Amino acid sequence: MEHSKKINFILPFPTKRPNGGPKVMYTYANLLAEKGYEIQIYHSLNTSYTKYKKPYFLRAILHKLRKTSRPKWFKLNPNIKSFNVKRVTDAYISNADFIISTWWATALEVDRLSDEKGKKINLIQDYENWKGHEELLLKSYGLPKTTNIVIATYLYEIVNPKSVKKTYTLFNAIDNNVFYIKNGIEKRLPSILMLYSNEKRKGTSYGMDALLKIKEKYPSVTISMFGTPIKPHNFPEIFNYYSQPKNLPEIYNSHAIFLTTSIQEGFALPPCEALSCGCALVATNIGGHKDYLINNETGLAIEPKNVNDVFEKIELLLNDDAYRIEIANKGNRYFSANFSWKKNIEQLEKIFNEI
Known part of the structure; x- marks a missing residue:
């Protein structure tokens, strides 16, 4: 494979408890790390359009003390570098070949990053309209430099008409070394x-x-x-x-x-x-x-x-x-x-x- 094998994963927040969206991102990060890619995961502590109860400095301290950059509930490959960052801007994200984000607000932030941060991919895991901002959600599907990957057929039907580039589908899967029939x-x-x-x-x-x-x-x-x-x-x-x-x-x-x-x-x-x-x-x-x-x-x-x-x-x-x-x-x-x-x-x- 001819590439420098660097991939950035961008998440909208660190997770203290098991959560499906981050779990899928971490699984891809692990599988790519196993194949020799250099993986860096960034969790944003200030995602756009998000209301926070505590001020940033306090949240930053708490996340550092709790070591949330490496979730306790998911075993990340030891070769993966994982960070909590103040926000998704060029100053906090290193250069890479590809940059994969999830969640519409994060995709909009990644869109503003320089091309050196990697070719942009938005992994769309749901129709994320629960907190309003539907106009911005739909805007995130039509970013000219971003390749959309959806995880379900119904999402393809929503996203593909708005995509500038080709839309891909990657269904979720599970680890069948963990989940399998043990009891008839x-x-x-x-x-x-x-x-x-x-x-x-x-x-x-x-x-x-x-x-x-x-x-x-x-x-x-x-x-x-x-x-x-x-x-x-x-x-x-x-x-x-x-x-x-x-x-x-x-x-x-x-x-x-x-x-x-x-x-x-x-x-x-x-x-x-x-x-x-x-x-x-x-x-x-x-x-x-x-x-x-x-x-x-x-x-x-x-x-x-x-x-x-x-x-x-x-x-x-x-x-x-x-x-x-x-x-x-x-x-x-x-x-x-x-x-x-x-x-x-x-x-x-x-x-x-x-x-």
Whole structure:
């Protein structure tokens, strides 16, 4: 490969807790570092259009003390250099061959950097319109010097008409050395697992309402949730709760069904992890699930915010174990055949060569 192999990754903030967007960036950074690229990760402490509760100097001290430039929850390759910087400007970012950003505000900042900082790539992981600024979000898709990479088909349909350069798609994947079937699909007892989140767009409340109805009708079914928050004070005593679990693959493997009631997602990772671990998937029919959710094949599709639909689809799987096993097997096979980091890195290197 003929290049000086230097790649900058730009993130809008350091992350103290597991978070899907940064996890994808860190995974690409690790995989490229393994291939001999020189990787530098920058986390901005002052991202444009972001409101901060504490002044910069205080945040900078706290981040330094907590060593957030290398997240505790993700094992970065030791050869990777990772920093927290005051802001994304030429003064703080070193020269490279390629510069990969994520989040629209960061892409707009990277656009203003000199060409020496690297050929610009924007990894678009969601339709990031939750905090307003939709006009600027759409502007970030049409930057003349930036190559857009999207992680889902529905994002391609939004971004491609606005892109100046060719738009590429790189679906997310998961580490199948970590997430795989350890406990036979057919051996699993009636049980349901769901991610707990305080983010409204994750639709947790609809899932919980449906699961309470399930527990009432099927008291012997085990219902569990996991998440980054500590156990909420009003959490139902009849459900299990795992806060920031270290043994997530085992938790997936000990459940028969995985439920996700998200209203909006980029390309959700927990359902992919669950599929890889042999759970039958019940998921909302939104863009962020559609690349791996084929209704009645790889999982059961549900209408967002529809508690009765969630209840009925779960009931189908609880009452027909052969159907649950068939759905889980098909979902597992489909995901492992179509999504892999190895394939993604090969594609990413092709993109480097093309741009």
